Amino acid sequence: MPFFAYKARNERGEQVEGVLEASDTSGIASQLFNIGITPVDITATSEATVVGSESDWWTRFSExxxxxxxxxxxxxxLYTLLKAGIPIMRGLAGLQESATNKSFARVLKDIRESLDAGRELSAAMRRHPKIFSNFYLNMIRVGEMTGRLEEVFLRLFAHLEFEREMSERVRTAMRYPSFVVMAMMGAIxxxxxxVIPAFASVYAGFHAKLPLPTRILIASSTFTVNYWPLLLAATVGGVFAFRAWLATVDGLYKWDKVKLRFPIVGKIILKATLARFAxxxxxxxxxxxxxxxxxxxxxxTVDNAYIASRIEQMRNGVxxxxxxxxxxxxxxxxxxVVLQMIAVGEETGELDDLMDEIAKMYEQEVDYQLKTxxxxxxxxxIVVLGLLVxxxxxGIFLPMWDLGKVAGNG
Known part of the structure; x- marks a missing residue:
């Protein structure tokens, strides 16, 4: 259904703005009247976001x-509130008031308004796809259908905690190598x-044939000094071209497949992805x-197009x-080992428990490999740095060595 931006007055006469979804403007007006709001202006919009003034836009940009x-x-x-028997509208109102992140408080406000308009919780959250993932929304939908919403929220909390810990481990493990690589690039x-241009000006006064490594270094330095704008533009262009390629379905699939074959880190990426799957x-x-x-x-949810295609292949087979x-x-x-556990899980009807065991096994392996x-x-x-040195x-000292030998023979 299309979205409509509205301006209205509440019971206190204050102006409120927002975006609602309905088949036409009459549906929007009915929704607003049902929650005690009098519409002033309703216009069609293609964005499922709240329309605000310029100051509102700047506030949101800077928040x-x-x-x-x-x-x-x-x-x-929300799991704790629902478990305690507190109605979801009252719980959301409390969370909105206590939220320290103003942007998230505005999201909770929009969810409350959507629930007031008669939407389900999953539909209200679906209006914010940048905040709630497809997996999160689908799990909320399942909770609504099965009447186990509070249990789903608890499991989603554990799932998000797992995702956060995995991301933090990867960042921690890659911090030192990334720093060394950046330092090497800066030194080059x-x-x-x-450095090399200074030595090149000295060697130019010798009027002698320089060794091959020295000539290569001087040529590389000269090219860098003379064409650094071109190199910078090529680097920036390469980055944008690579990102544009990743934005395509085929590009993302090939890159995610190649990542799994990287030395050392490829195995970690594969196991972390399979842990997320399990x-x-x-x-x-x-x-x-x-x-x-x-x-x-x-x-x-696996965040890897190649593995996702294999999971979809599994779904087609099932x-x-x-x-x-x-x-x-x-x-x-x-x-x-994993295939054996899947076989046992299917035979005993405890596949979900064994999938948890698979996840724990992969998590332990990833944790160990990240530590090492x-x-x-x-x-x-060290080898790369040694070769660079x-x-x-x-390149720099061979000419000096040759000159020293000539002077000694003289």
Whole structure:
């Protein structure tokens, strides 16, 4: 249904603005009258966002963005409120008033207004796709259908906590290697622009044939100094071209497949992705989602287009009547131990519990490999740094060595 932006007056005569969804303007007016608001102006819009003044726009631009931790805490708090028997409207009102993030408070306000207008919670949240993921929305929908909404919120909290911990571990593990690589790149730029030209001017006075490494370094430095705007433009253009390529379905699929083959980090990415798959599948299964629908939902959460295509392949096999073990084997991304646990889970009817065990197993392996990642990358960085120093030393000091030998013979 289309969206309509409205301006209206509440019971106190204050002006309120927002966006609602209905088949026509009459539907919008009916929704507003039902919640005690008198419409003043209703216009069609293509954006499912609240329309505001220029000052409102600047306030929203400068305000703190909604972070994943905000959604995580919201899930835990709403679970506690629902478990205590507090009506959801009253709970949302309390969370809105106590929210420290003003942007998220505005989201909660919009959700309350949508619920007042007769929408379901999942439909109200779907108006904010940048904040609530497809997986989150689908799980809320399942909770509404099964009457286990509070349980779903608790499981979503645990799921988001897992996602946050995994992201934090990856950032921590990559901090040192990233710093070393950036320092090396900076050193190369400084040497090319400032150091080598100084030596080149000295060597030019020798009027002698320079060694090959020296000539290569001087040529590289000269090219960098003379054409640095072109190099900068090519780098920026390459970054934008790469991002544009990733924005395509085929580009993202190929890149996600290549990432899994990277030395050292490829195995970590694969295991972290499969841990996310197993955790999400277990959560969906325990919440009462049918297997086919669960695989469809989980494919949207793994954050890897290649693995997602394999999960969709599994879903297609299950739709044709094949068992999960066969489809998982054909997918070709699971280890023999995992396939064995899937077989036992299908046979005993405890697939969701064993999926949890698979997730824990992969999480432990990822945690161990992340802790040892720096020690595995350090030798590679040392070798690269040693080769860089060797090339620079040969290029800069070989001419001095040759001149020293000539002077000694003289």
């Amino acid at each position: 703190e963005k909604v972070k994943p931790i905000d959604v995580q805490l919201f899930s835990r708090q 730029v400084v040497i090319n622009i400032f 955790r999400s599948f277990a959560l969906s299964s325990k919440s009462g989602v049918p297997i086919v629908q669960a695989l469809t939902v989980v494919a949207q 739709e044709r009547g094949e068992n999960i073990l066969r489809t998982a084997t054909v997918a070709g991304v699971f280890t023999p 990642l720096s020690s595995e990358i350090e030798p590679i960085l 060797l090339v620079l030393a040969l």
